[in-house]
Amino acid sequence: MTPRAVAAIEWLFEQSIQDNIHAGSGENSRFDKRKITQAEQGERKLVVLNISSYLFRIVALFDFDSSPSTVQYLQRHSRSQDLQGQLLLDAYAELVNMICGKVNRALCEAFRHAGMSTPFFLESSCAAYVDLLEPTHAQTYEVAIGDDVRFNLIVCICSSDDGQVDFDVDRTAQPEEIGGELELF
Numbered sequence: 250m251t252p253r254a255v256a257a258i259e260w261l262f263e264q265s266i267q268d269n270i271h272a273g274s275g276e277n278s279r280f281d282k283r284k285i286t287q288a289e290q291g292e293r294k295l296v297v298l299n300i301s302s303y304l305f306r307i308v309a310l311f312d313f314d315s316s317p318s319t320v321q322y323l324q325r326h327s328r329s330q331d332l333q334g335q336l337l338l339d340a341y342a343e344l345v346n347m348i349c350g351k352v353n354r355a356l357c358e359a360f361r362h363a364g365m366s367t368p369f370f371l372e373s374s375c376a377a378y379v380d381l382l383e384p385t386h387a388q389t390y391e392v393a394i395g396d397d398v399r400f401n402l403i404v405c406i407c408s409s410d411d412g413q414v415d416f417d418v419d420r421t422a423q424p425e426e427i428g429g430e431l432e433l434f
Contacts, residue, residue: 265349281393
């Protein structure tokens with residue numbers, strides 16, 4: 250995976266998060282790269298999703314806390330008043346699905362056979378074992394929404410061809426308008 254391709258993938262994630270986290274609220278957000286550190290204490294949800302083609306695999310690990318401010322944000326984002334149990338897990342998964350779905354659609358322009366898994370949950374301690382995937386590139390981000398909501402994103406890019414995957418994306422394209430789209434496979 251070339252540096253240009255890595256930069257394109259990182260940019261796609263940044264744009265997708267910017268487009269999907271606001272939930273119409275006008276909340277300020279921040280997207281910072283940082284070194285992988287041990288996850289903060291407290292109840293955490295690690296939501297994982299894979300985007301794959303014949304040439305590479307991206308493993309995106311979203312590490313959320315379960316604080317009241319995060320749950321309130323997810324209630325606003327999902328337009329649901331009572332998120333508990335499976336409904337709360339579904340809200341985490343839906344946000345991850347929306348973020349990665351936009352990245353996947355953009356990658357499909359360069360790679361015809363890119364596909365995306367459904368989100369799944371792992372114990373948050375699994376994030377410490379990212380190196381076992383032997384990624385070509387791994388980057389951790391802290392995403393802050395407003396003053397109270399934060400989550401970590403680890404983007405692992407695995408490529409088997411030692412730098413031969415090269416592409417770029419159009420960074421001047423207008424944001425896409427998507428609402429309630431259903432994809433059937």
